[in-house]
Every structure is written in C-alpha cells, then in structure tokens.
Amino acid sequence: EAGVTQSPTHLIKTRGQQATLRCSPISGHTSVYWYQQALGLGLQFLLWYDEGEERNRGNFPPRFSGRQFPNYSSELNVNALELEDSALYLCASRLSPGPHEQYFGPGTRLTVT
Amino acid sequence: TQLLEQSPQFLSIQEGENLTVYCNSSSVFSSLQWYRQEPGEGPVLLVTVVTGGEVKKLKRLTFQFGDARKDSSLHITAAQPGDTGLYLCAGAKSGGGADGLTFGKGTHLIIQP
Numbered sequence: 001e002a003g004v005t006q007s008p009t010h011l012i013k014t015r016g017q018q019a020t021l022r023c024s025p026i027s028g029h030t031s032v033y034w035y036q037q038a039l040g041l042g043l044q045f046l047l048w049y050d051e052g053e054e055r056n057r058g059n060f061p062p063r064f065s066g067r068q069f070p071n072y073s074s075e076l077n078v079n080a081l082e083l084e085d086s087a088l089y090l091c092a093s094r095l096s097p098g099p100h101e102q103y104f105g106p107g108t109r110l111t112v113t
Numbered sequence: 114t115q116l117l118e119q120s121p122q123f124l125s126i127q128e129g130e131n132l133t134v135y136c137n138s139s140s141v142f143s144s145l146q147w148y149r150q151e152p153g154e155g156p157v158l159l160v161t162v163v164t165g166g167e168v169k170k171l172k173r174l175t176f177q178f179g180d181a182r183k184d185s186s187l188h189i190t191a192a193q194p195g196d197t198g199l200y201l202c203a204g205a206k207s208g209g210g211a212d213g214l215t216f217g218k219g220t221h222l223i224i225q226p
Contacts, residue, residue, distance in 0.1 A: 033213055042216050042217065042218040043156075043201070043214075043216040045212070045214065099144075100143070100161065101146060101161050102158070104156045104158075105155050107153075107154070109153070
C-alpha cells in the first residue's frame with residue numbers, strides 16, 4: 001500500500017512569490033493535515049481538511065491556505081512568501097473517523113530567498 | 114507556548130546502553146503518539162498510547178503513558194546505532210484530531226558504535 005506522497009521534493013522561491021505544495025493521502029484516508037517544520041520551532045499545525053472542507057487551522061496568517069479535492073488529495077498555497085516561510089512542509093493523512101494516528105509524507109522543502 | 118516539553122533535547126550514548134526520553138505537559142491529551150524522523154524525511158509513527166498508565170513495547174522500545182495522560186516516556190534498552198534519529202512525541206487534545214497534533218521539539222539521539 002502506497003504511503004502519503006508529496007510534491008515537489010524541493011521548491012525555491014523568491015520573497016513575494018506564491019508557492020503551491022501538493023499531497024496525496026493514503027488510499028482510504030479522508031483527512032489531510034499540513035504542518036510546518038521550521039528550524040528550531042518543531043512541527044506546527046497549519047491546516048486540517050476532511051471530506052473536502054477546511055475543518056481547522058493553526059495560528060498562521062491567512063496567506064497560508066489550501067484545499068482538498070474530491071479524491072482527497074490536497075494542496076497548500078502560500079502567498080506573498082516571506083523569508084521565514086522557509087521550512088519543511090509536511091502533509092499527514094488519517095482515517096477519519098478513526099484512531100488519532102497520522103501518517104506523514106516525506107515533506108516539501110521550501111526555500112525562500 | 115510549548116505544550117509538550119521533551120527532555121533531553123540531545124543525547125549521545127554508546128551502543129549497548131539504555132536510555133529514557135521524557136515528554137511532559139500540563140495539559141491532558143486524549144492520545145499520544147511517538148514518531149522517529151530521519152534528516153530530510155517525514156516522521157514515522159512508532160506507537161500510539163491512549164489509556165492512562167498504558168505500556169506498549171516495540172522490540173527494545175518501551176512506551177508508557179502517564180496515569181493522568183499528561184506525560185509519556187520512551188525507554189530504549191541496549192541501544193544500537195540504527196536507533197539514531199530525532200524522536201518526537203505528539204499529543205491529540207481532542208477526539209477526531211480537530212486541533213491537529215501538538216508536537217514536542219524532539220530529542221536528537223545519537224548512538225555511537
């Protein structure tokens with residue numbers, strides 16, 4: 001069974017540009033979570049999508065947004081990129097409703113110059 | 114506010130030694146997960162503990178959830194170089210994962226051969 005996949009692996013953007021990151025959950029999982037892992041800050045919860053709807057978001061500005069498609073894949077958009085947005089962005093999927101376990105993809109390394 | 118405090122932050126020991134990593138909080142969690150993360154990769158789920166006082170074993174790794182569901186520990190017996198990595202604890206505060214997972218900053222573990 002394929003795990004969570006993310007693309008691209010690496011992304012380099014300049015300040016002010018927009019970035020789009022993509023995630024495909026484990027087959028059968030309907031919930032997708034996005035996390036930011038910045039150096040020294042640990043993993044921070046960004047967004048939760050379930051059944052195509054945004055269910056909750058963490059303490060991040062509105063320029064972090066996303067959506068979930070009918071096939072449960074998801075994309076994260078970051079507008080007006082700032083240098084401090086440089087981080088590893090991780091997507092996780094969960095069988096919902098069900099146990100709390102979240103399974104992570106390999107991440108997208110976003111570098112803003 | 115860091116809701117989950119992990120200690121120690123860094124640990125370097127010799128192969129064959131035992132070690133314990135702690136994850137503490139003033140908050141109650143409905144479940145707690147432990148992950149291991151390799152550089153440049155996503156976290157890999159090791160275990161989920163749900164019941165206060167629960168103990169789970171995974172080969173040489175023993176995980177315990179505190180009676181009050183506010184803390185957890187990971188004990189490794191006879192550590193091996195393959196155990197090297199970043200160990201993360203993550204708590205789910207609500208059922209259904211509505212708040213996303215709250216992560217500790219992790220314990221960087223190095224096992225010297």
